[in-house]
Amino acid sequence: MKYKAMTAFAALAISAPMLFAGGADDDTLSIDGEVMISKTAAPAHMAETGIDTIISGWHFREDDTQAMQTDTFDNPGMIAVDQAIDAWNTVEGTAEKSCASCHEGPESLAGVRAVYPKWNAEAGEMRTLAMQVNNCRTEQMGAEAYKYDGAQMTAMEALISVQSRGMPVNVAIDGPAAEYYEKGKEIYYTRYGQLELSCANCHEQNYGNYIRADHLSQGQINGFPTYRLKNAGLVQTHNRFRGCIRDTRAETFAVGSPEFIALEVYVASRGNGLSVEGPSVRQ
Amino acid sequence: MASGVKPRVKVPKSASAGEAIVIKTLISHPMESGQRKDSSGNPIPRSIINRFTCEFNGQSVIDITMEPAISTNPYFEFEATVPEAGDFAFTWYDDDGSVYNDTQSIAV
Numbered sequence: 061m062k063y064k065a066m067t068a069f070a071a072l073a074i075s076a077p078m079l080f081a082g083g084a085d086d087d088t089l090s091i092d093g094e095v096m097i098s099k100t101a102a103p104a105h106m107a108e109t110g111i112d113t114i115i116s117g118w119h120f121r122e123d124d125t126q127a128m129q130t131d132t133f134d135n136p137g138m139i140a141v142d143q144a145i146d147a148w149n150t151v152e153g154t155a156e157k158s159c160a161s162c163h164e165g166p167e168s169l170a171g172v173r174a175v176y177p178k179w180n181a182e183a184g185e186m187r188t189l190a191m192q193v194n195n196c197r198t199e200q201m202g203a204e205a206y207k208y209d210g211a212q213m214t215a216m217e218a219l220i221s222v223q224s225r226g227m228p229v230n231v232a233i234d235g236p237a238a239e240y241y242e243k244g245k246e247i248y249y250t251r252y253g254q255l256e257l258s259c260a261n262c263h264e265q266n267y268g269n270y271i272r273a274d275h276l277s278q279g280q281i282n283g284f285p286t287y288r289l290k291n292a293g294l295v296q297t298h299n300r301f302r303g304c305i306r307d308t309r310a311e312t313f314a315v316g317s318p319e320f321i322a323l324e325v326y327v328a329s330r331g332n333g334l335s336v337e338g339p340s341v342r343q
Numbered sequence: 344m345a346s347g348v349k350p351r352v353k354v355p356k357s358a359s360a361g362e363a364i365v366i367k368t369l370i371s372h373p374m375e376s377g378q379r380k381d382s383s384g385n386p387i388p389r390s391i392i393n394r395f396t397c398e399f400n401g402q403s404v405i406d407i408t409m410e411p412a413i414s415t416n417p418y419f420e421f422e423a424t425v426p427e428a429g430d431f432a433f434t435w436y437d438d439d440g441s442v443y444n445d446t447q448s449i450a451v
Contacts, residue, residue, distance in 0.1 A: 133351070133353045133367055133369070134367070134418075136369075136416060136418075139349075139351075139369070139371045139416055142349055142351070142371070143347055143349075143371070146347075292414060292415050292416075
């Protein structure tokens, strides 16, 4: 009995500092000297969540990982950006056009990443950035669509994201987007899998704490596509969603599925106000 | 033949004579080790960059032999003392015989 009480005490003593050691750090994120908004007041629609400050995932990572993102040259995700610039200027498809034929330089797409996913009134659908890129490819260029989460698509997303770097995320959730917002919200709070975990269990109720060795962030997606050191490659938003749901030991939704599109609208809107960081660097 | 190989180098534009400067180099390359197998179980042949050199005005600054355990997109950061204005020449040697070059000038 006494032994048990002692181990319980010891466990408490060990876990107590861990509980308080977490949380976001107070560093300032600047990329090539340009200061990012990596912490700011939560948007009004998040009042019911109890989160008053939204925090970029950058603040939850180790110093070494953080440093890689502060210099464009050190950011391995920028290799994909270079590759996408080549793709941008490559003529493809039956219309014999490249991205540059219509859009000129990629800098013309500044601000695009910040507002996606975005309702397309003409087509009557909610479009993620990847869907829009593929729409351009099939409708304007007469080229084959990229695989939704393939390397070419992710690289193109990275190139488009860099143009908006530093701009605050501003995803619309009113009008036709409201339906997607509500659906995404429902998914966010639904417990999935054998572990019965919802997105909110980790990223709303426990950010800053550790889940085993992993430091939980708020699950913000302003830095996507993200270069993950463990993958040695870029990861898309929907890849990350799938990975999270898989880790709850559930059957996941497919990349590019209506469920993930709705979830992306909802999660992106939770980051309204944070700077676009993509491609960011994470563990 | 590795595709999409692109060397990138960052050298300061200018320095004072005798100053030690930091040079960063990065080359995109799959660095296939030769140890992995494809989906049907056949070994994927080794394809790596096996040597990297940096010369300043013809004088060797660094000469590195790379082995298969080096990860994709090898990155090197090192310091060099600049005695005078001149050119840094960077060379990467691929297993398949390809040679990738880059040159950066520095003023004093």
